[in-house]
Amino acid sequence: MFFTSQTTSDGVSERHFTLDDIPGVLWSPPGPRDGRPVILLIHGGGQHKTAPAVLGRVGRVTARGFAAVALDAPGAGDRPKTPRDDQFAAGLRQRMAAGEPVGDEVAKYNAEVAARAVPEWRAVLTALEADGQVGGDAPVGVWGVSLGAAIGVPLAAAEPRIEAAVLGLASHDTLVEAAAQVTVPVQFLLQWDDQLVPRDEALALFDAFASPAKTLHANPGPHAAVPAFEWDSAAEFLARHLSPQPAP
Amino acid sequence: MFFTSQTTSDGVSERHFTLDDIPGVLWSPPGPRDGRPVILLIHGGGQHKTAPAVLGRVGRVTARGFAAVALDAPGAGDRPKTPRDDQFAAGLRQRMAAGEPVGDEVAKYNAEVAARAVPEWRAVLTALEADGQVGGDAPVGVWGVSLGAAIGVPLAAAEPRIEAAVLGLASHDTLVEAAAQVTVPVQFLLQWDDQLVPRDEALALFDAFASPAKTLHANPGPHAAVPAFEWDSAAEFLARHLSPQPAP
Numbered sequence: 504m505f506f507t508s509q510t511t512s513d514g515v516s517e518r519h520f521t522l523d524d525i526p527g528v529l530w531s532p533p534g535p536r537d538g539r540p541v542i543l544l545i546h547g548g549g550q551h552k553t554a555p556a557v558l559g560r561v562g563r564v565t566a567r568g569f570a571a572v573a574l575d576a577p578g579a580g581d582r583p584k585t586p587r588d589d590q591f592a593a594g595l596r597q598r599m600a601a602g603e604p605v606g607d608e609v610a611k612y613n614a615e616v617a618a619r620a621v622p623e624w625r626a627v628l629t630a631l632e633a634d635g636q637v638g639g640d641a642p643v644g645v646w647g648v649s650l651g652a653a654i655g656v657p658l659a660a661a662e663p664r665i666e667a668a669v670l671g672l673a674s675h676d677t678l679v680e681a682a683a684q685v686t687v688p689v690q691f692l693l694q695w696d697d698q699l700v701p702r703d704e705a706l707a708l709f710d711a712f713a714s715p716a717k718t719l720h721a722n723p724g725p726h727a728a729v730p731a732f733e734w735d736s737a738a739e740f741l742a743r744h745l746s747p748q749p750a751p
Numbered sequence: 752m753f754f755t756s757q758t759t760s761d762g763v764s765e766r767h768f769t770l771d772d773i774p775g776v777l778w779s780p781p782g783p784r785d786g787r788p789v790i791l792l793i794h795g796g797g798q799h800k801t802a803p804a805v806l807g808r809v810g811r812v813t814a815r816g817f818a819a820v821a822l823d824a825p826g827a828g829d830r831p832k833t834p835r836d837d838q839f840a841a842g843l844r845q846r847m848a849a850g851e852p853v854g855d856e857v858a859k860y861n862a863e864v865a866a867r868a869v870p871e872w873r874a875v876l877t878a879l880e881a882d883g884q885v886g887g888d889a890p891v892g893v894w895g896v897s898l899g900a901a902i903g904v905p906l907a908a909a910e911p912r913i914e915a916a917v918l919g920l921a922s923h924d925t926l927v928e929a930a931a932q933v934t935v936p937v938q939f940l941l942q943w944d945d946q947l948v949p950r951d952e953a954l955a956l957f958d959a960f961a962s963p964a965k966t967l968h969a970n971p972g973p974h975a976a977v978p979a980f981e982w983d984s985a986a987e988f989l990a991r992h993l994s995p996q997p998a999p
Contacts, residue, residue: 695958695967706954709969710943719943721957721967732991736984743980
C-alpha cells in the first residue's frame with residue numbers, strides 16, 4: 504500500500520493511496536484512530552471515488568468523527584477499462600438512445616463488477632489495518648447504493664468486520680442470495696418509481712436480508728432522486744450502530 | 752369547549768377539556784402560541800387519549816416546542832360504548848381465542864369509528880383556535896397509526912389545515928380512496944410481518960397517497976413492534992415540515 508498524496512481541509516486529512524492497481528482515498532478526521540469507526544463508501548455506476556455523491560457522504564461521516572474510504576471500482580475512475588467495460592457502456596448508450604429499458608443489463612454488468620470489487624475491498628481494509636491507518640478493533644460500516652449496493656451486499660455477506668450497512672437501489676438474483684447471508688443492521692433505500700430497478704424485485708431484496716434489524720426507506724421518484732434527508736438519515740443510522748458505547 | 756383541569760410538568764401544561772361529549776387533552780410547552788405548530792395525536796385501537804404510546808409522542812412533540820392534542824376516539828377511553836362497540840370487542844376476543852385472523856374485522860370496525868371521529872377532530876381544532884389555545888396560523892400535523900391512521904388518513908384528506916402527517920400500520924379500501932386526496936408530506940410506517948395488515952395492502956396504501964413528498968419506513972416484526980427510533984424519526988419528520996421558517 505502506497506500513499507501518494509495528502510491534503511487537509513477543515514482538519515480532515517484526505518490521503519490518496521494505491522494497493523496493487525487499486526486507487527483509493529482515506530479521509531480521517533482529527534483525533535485518535537483507536538476504535539474509530541470507518542465507513543466504506545462504494546460509488547455508483549458511472550461515478551468514481553471522489554464523485555460529488557461520494558464527497559457528500561464523506562462530509563456526513565467525518566462530521567461524526569468517523570473515517571471513510573473510497574475506491575475506484577474496476578473499470579471506473581482512474582482504472583483502465585476492459586473490452587467488456589467498453590462494450591457495456593456502448594450498449595447502454597445505444598439502448599438509452601433507443602428508449603429501451605436498461606435495468607437488466609445494468610444489474611448483470613454490476614454483478615460482474617462486484618465479483619472483482621469485493622475481494623479488492625477486503626484486501627484494502629486488511630492493508631489499512633496492517634498499516635495502522637484503521638484500528639484493528641474499528642467498527643466497520645459500508646455505504647453503497649446502485650452499483651455500490653451490487654458490491655456492498657456481497658461484501659457485507661463475505662466480510663465479518665462489517666457491522667452495519669446502508670444499501671439500496673439495486674436488485675439481482677445474486678444479490679438476493681448474498682442478502683440471505685447478511686445479519687448485521689441494514690438501512691435499505693428504495694426509489695418508488697425507479698426506472699432501473701423493478702419495485703417488486705427491490706422489495707424482495709429487502710425481504711431477503713437475514714438481519715433482525717433491517718429498515719426500509721422508500722421515496723417517490725426515479726433512480727437518482729434520493730432526497731437529501733435520506734443521506735442524513737443514513738449517516739445517523741451508521742452512527743447509531745457503530746459509535747463506540749460509553750464504558751459502563 | 753370546557754377546560755376541566757390543568758397540571759404542569761417540566762413546564763409543559765396538560766389541560767383536559769370536553770367539546771360536547773368529546774373528552775380531550777391539550778399539551779402546551781412554554782412560549783408564545785402564535786405560529787406554534789400543533790400535532791393531532793390519534794391513539795390506536797384499544798388505547799385512549801393518555802395511553803403510554805400517546806404520552807411517548809407528547810414528550811417528543813413538546814420537546815420540539817410544539818403543542819399536542821389527543822382525544823378519546825368514539826367508544827374508547829372515557830366515552831360510552833355502543834352495542835356495536837361491545838359486539839366488535841366480543842367478536843375480536845372470540846376470534847383471537849380461536850386463533851383466527853382478525854385483520855379484516857379490525858379494518859372494517861376502524862373505518863366505522865373513523866367516520867365518526869373525523870368530524871370530531873375538525874370541530875375540536877376549530878374550537879381550540881376559536882378559544883385562542885391554538886394560533887389561527889399554526890401549522891397542524893397529524894400523527895396516528897393503526898386505528899390512528901384509519902382516522903388520520905381521511906382526516907388529512909378532509910382537513911386543509913393539516914400540513915404534514917405520520918401514518919401507517921393500516922389498510923382498507925376506504926383508506927386508499929382517501930389517500931388519493933392527500934397531497935401534504937406523509938411519513939408512512941409499515942411493519943413487515945404485520946399480522947393485522949397484509950403487506951401488499953399496506954404497500955398499496957402508501958402507493959395511493961398523492962403527496963409528492965411521501966416516505967415509507969418499513970421494519971421487521973409484528974403490528975405493535977415499531978422500533979423506538981421510528982418515533983424519533985416521526986417527530987423529526989414533523990419538525991422538518993412544520994417548523995416555522997426563519998425570516999429571510
